Each structure stands twice: as structure tokens, then as C-alpha cells.
Amino acid sequence: MLTDAEVQAHADRIRDNGYTVIERAASPELVEGLIATLQRIEREHQLGPAKTSFEGFKTVRINNLLTYDDLFWEVPLHDNVLPVVERVLDRECLLSSFCSLVLGPGQEAQPIHEDTQLIPLPRPHIPITINAIWALSDFRADNGATRIIPRSHKYDSSPEYGRQYDAVTATMPAGSVMLFDSALWHGGGANNSEERRFAFSCAYCWGWMRQQENLQLGIPQETAKRFPRRLQELCGYSVYKGQFGHIDNHDPIELLGRERGKRMVWEATDVRKARMMGEAAKA
Numbered sequence: 001m002l003t004d005a006e007v008q009a010h011a012d013r014i015r016d017n018g019y020t021v022i023e024r025a026a027s028p029e030l031v032e033g034l035i036a037t038l039q040r041i042e043r044e045h046q047l048g049p050a051k052t053s054f055e056g057f058k059t060v061r062i063n064n065l066l067t068y069d070d071l072f073w074e075v076p077l078h079d080n081v082l083p084v085v086e087r088v089l090d091r092e093c094l095l096s097s098f099c100s101l102v103l104g105p106g107q108e109a110q111p112i113h114e115d116t117q118l119i120p121l122p123r124p125h126i127p128i129t130i131n132a133i134w135a136l137s138d139f140r141a142d143n144g145a146t147r148i149i150p151r152s153h154k155y156d157s158s159p160e161y162g163r164q165y166d167a168v169t170a171t172m173p174a175g176s177v178m179l180f181d182s183a184l185w186h187g188g189g190a191n192n193s194e195e196r197r198f199a200f201s202c203a204y205c206w207g208w209m210r211q212q213e214n215l216q217l218g219i220p221q222e223t224a225k226r227f228p229r230r231l232q233e234l235c236g237y238s239v240y241k242g243q244f245g246h247i248d249n250h251d252p253i254e255l256l257g258r259e260r261g262k263r264m265v266w267e268a269t270d271v272r273k274a275r276m277m278g279e280a281a282k283a
Contacts, residue, residue, distance in 0.1 A: 035198050089204060114159065
């Protein structure tokens with residue numbers, strides 16, 4: 001598990017350079033298990049490559065991964081990753097999307113892009129989404145390692161789609177995780193090897209944002225009830241700052257049979273006022 005100083009160092013690198021790499025964040029045993037589980041799910045559900053050029057005609061993307069196997073629950077909650085995300089965003093952040101990125105041989109490079117360019121905010125802006133790219137295979141220049149343009153999250157514009165840019169190849173050993181500000185210009189590389197390249201994209205956003213995947217509807221409630229509480233909160237069974245996401249002034253986590261996490265902001269205000277009046281009366 002990362003020390004507080006290491007967490008802060010990674011958060012600082014995201015702020016300054018737009019990305020950071022946590023080498024060998026995941027154990028070899030976990031990585032091996034995740035690859036085996038992905039392969040099994042592909043076979044059992046007869047899942048094939050994506051249908052669009054951006055997603056990759058030779059890339060298998062499995063969305064809504066948390067519904068397929070309990071092992072995947074470990075990814076968004078990982079002790080070497082989530083604390084860095086929380087340091088950049090905050091403790092009330094949400095899981096925005098979680099999918100596999102398995103590039104087959106012959107997959108062409110993805111156009112350089114950034115993940116917030118459809119959101120009407122002037123650039124540069126604060127980090128609003130942090131993406132964690134999990135390298136389940138060694139990320140190499142020849143097998144499709146992600147390409148990035150360091151410090152491009154500070155640019156005042158988004159990249160021109162389809163244009164060629166000079167980029168850095170984010171090579172890293174299997175088990176490593178690259179965290180980056182989603183405003184960073186980036187794109188998947190070309191897989192010119194003879195083997196498949198296994199990876200995850202696990203993105204987090206502020207608690208006041210709409211998630212990329214609708215996890216509350218996409219994950220059956222009976223499945224969500226089995227999640228650890230922190231994962232339930234990340235999936236949206238929570239209330240941001242006691243205000244955003246409530247259901248009739250109740251914490252949605254109560255739908256899963258849990259006690260509420262905190263008072264709603266309006267109730268909390270009255271509680272503080274009553275406490276102050278009580279203290280004043282005693283004085």
C-alpha cells in the first residue's frame with residue numbers, strides 16, 4: 001500500500017504533467033486472475049471486437065465489468081490506486097466507467113483525443129475525471145501501449161481529431177497502473193505484435209458529475225447489495241456533500257439495506273444551529 005507521501009507525489013505529478021505511473025501496483029497473482037477471468041467471460045458470452053473505428057475493430061471492450069465476476073470488484077477499490085484518485089478529486093468521487101481494453105494483433109492506433117472534449121468547459125480546467133489504465137500485459141511500443149502528450153492537459157484546446165501528433169509511448173510492466181487527467185491528450189497505440197494486449201480502463205469522476213456508465217441501472221440491485229460499502233458508494237449509492245444524489249432526502253445506499261452515510265445538508269444545518277444554541281444557553 002502506498003504511503004501518504006507517495007500518494008501525494010503521484011497526485012502532484014498528475015497536476016504538473018497530467019499523468020503518473022504506479023509501477024507494479026497490482027500483484028502478479030491478481031493480474032493473472034484478471035486475465036483468466038476476462039478470457040473466460042469472452043468465451044462464455046461470445047463477446048467479440050468493437051463495432052466502431054474509435055473503439056477498435058480488433059479490440060474487445062467489455063463494459064459494466066462489475067456485473068460479470070466478483071474478482072473485478074478489486075480493481076476500482078485497489079489500495080494502490082484509489083487513494084491517489086481521492087487525493088486529486090475527493091473522498092466522495094464516483095466510478096465513472098470500467099471496461100476491458102484487449103487489443104488484438106493488427107489493431108490500428110487510436111486517434112489522439114481527450115476524454116472531456118464533449119463537456120462545454122473552457123480549457124484548461126480542474127481535473128474532472130481521472131482515468132486509471134491498468135496494464136495487465138507488459139505495455140510495449142509494439143503491442144499498443146497508450147500514447148500520451150505530457151502536460152497537454154494544460155493546453156487551451158482539444159486535439160484535432162484524426163491529426164497526427166508527436167506522442168510519448170507509456171511503456172510499463174504488467175501490473176502497473178497509469179493514472180491521468182482525462183483532459184490529457186492520449187490514444188491507444190497500434191498492436192503490431194502477434195499477441196493480445198490486455199488492459200482495463202477504470203475512470204473516476206467528481207460526485208457532482210454524471211457518470212459515463214449508468215451503473216445504478218446497469219448493475220442489478222441484487223448484485224450491488226453484495227458489493228463492499230465503498231464500492232456501492234463509488235457506483236452512486238451515495239450523496240455528494242449531503243445534497244447531490246439524494247432520493248426524497250434519503251441516502252440511496254439505504255436501498256441496499258445499509259444505514260445512511262450522513263445527514264442531508266439541510267438537516268445537518270439545523271443540527272449545527274441547535275447545537276450552537278444549546279452551547280450559547282449553557283454559557
